[in-house]
Amino acid sequence: MNGKHLALGALLLLIGWQAIRHWERRAFAQPDGILVPDDPVQGEKPEDAPQIVVGRWTLTPRATYDISARVLGREEYRFDDLAEFAPEDLALGWGLMSDNTILRQLDMEQASRFFTVRPRHEVSFSRAQVNEHSANTHVIPADDTIARALKRLRVGQIVHLQGLLVDAVRSDGRHTRTSLTRVDSGEGACEIMYVQMVDTN
Numbered sequence: 372m373n374g375k376h377l378a379l380g381a382l383l384l385l386i387g388w389q390a391i392r393h394w395e396r397r398a399f400a401q402p403d404g405i406l407v408p409d410d411p412v413q414g415e416k417p418e419d420a421p422q423i424v425v426g427r428w429t430l431t432p433r434a435t436y437d438i439s440a441r442v443l444g445r446e447e448y449r450f451d452d453l454a455e456f457a458p459e460d461l462a463l464g465w466g467l468m469s470d471n472t473i474l475r476q477l478d479m480e481q482a483s484r485f486f487t488v489r490p491r492h493e494v495s496f497s498r499a500q501v502n503e504h505s506a507n508t509h510v511i512p513a514d515d516t517i518a519r520a521l522k523r524l525r526v527g528q529i530v531h532l533q534g535l536l537v538d539a540v541r542s543d544g545r546h547t548r549t550s551l552t553r554v555d556s557g558e559g560a561c562e563i564m565y566v567q568m569v570d571t572n
Contacts, residue, residue: 398525398526398527399442399525399526399527399528400527401441401471401527401529402471403470403471403472404470404471404472405466405467405469405470406441406469406470406529407439407440407441407464407465407466407469407529408465408466409439409465410465410466410504410553411436411437411438411439411440411465411506411553412436412437412438413434413435413436413437413536413551414434414435414436414437415434415435416432416433416434416435417432417435417535420432420535423537423565425455425456425511426455426456427455427541427542427543428455428456428539428540428541428542429539429540429541429542430456430511430537430538430539430565431537431538431539431540432535432536432537432565433535433536433537433538433549433551434535434536434551435533435534435535435536436532436533436534436535436536436562436564437531437532437533438463438465438531438532438533439465439529439530439531439532440463440464440465440469440529440530440532441463441464441465441468441469441527441528441529441530442461442462442463442524442525442526442527442528442529442530443462443463443464443468443474443479443481443486443505443526444460444461444462444479444480444481444486444526445459445460445461445462445481445524445525445526446459446460446462446481446482447459447522448460448484451484452541452545453484453509453539453547456511456539457509457510457511457539457563458512458518459509459510459521459522460481460484460486460507460508460509460510460561461507461508461510461521461524461530462479462481462486462505462506462507462508463505463506463507463508463530464504464505465504465505466503466504467496467500467501467504468501468504468505469504469529473496476490476491476492476494477489477490477491477501478490478491481507484507484509484561485507485561486505486506486507488501488505499554502553502554502555502556502560503553503554504553506550506553506560506561506562507560507561507562508561508562508563508564509561509562509563509564510532510564510566511537511563511564511565511566512566513534513565513566513567517566517567517568517569520569520571521566521569524569524571528571529571530569530570530571531568531569531570531571532564532566532568532569532570533566533567533568534564534565534566534567534568535564535565535567536549536550536551536562536563536564536565537549537563537564537565538563539563547563548563549561549562549563549564550562550563
């Protein structure tokens with residue numbers, strides 16, 4: 372087989388691989404209406420929870436966290452500062468932000484570790500309501516099984532996550548803190564979650 376045939380074969384393999392990934396990540400269809408009525412549950416800092424070391428990063432638990440939400444977006448990261456311990460972000464919505472009739476009125480974008488929401492026209496709900504019912508979450512898999520489950524999530528799915536909200540410090544002093552409230556927005560408003568359980572049933 373000559374070089375031209377090899378190149379064509381490689382191209383076809385790449386196209387096939389991309390088609391499979393596109394199919395695996397297709398959006399999950401849901402009916403109209405609020406699909407997740409309950410707010411996330413944040414508990415006290417677990418007194419016996421040890422620090423967790425991931426590569427050059429040390430994670431300090433700040434609170435327990437239990438959230439059921441609709442996946443509004445997911446974005447993988449490989450090269451930024453946080454990718455070493457948080458290779459993926461999930462944009463999560465509950466309450467009105469789990470309802471198609473609301474989501475169809477919004478433009479949502481997830482990039483550079485931020486989740487941005489803009490109304491397409493005048494709406495009957497406030498930006499504060501959107502902020503209070505959605506969050507961009509930096510997710511840290513507790514093990515390889517959790518990592519695989521997170522990677523299989525599709526936009527539109529309902530997911531239940533349990534774990535810890537954590538602060539993170541790198542060996543050179545670089546640090547980042549988790550949000551501990553659902554009413555903030557902008558820089559510093561993302562939850563940093565060490566995920567110990569994933570359930571999509």
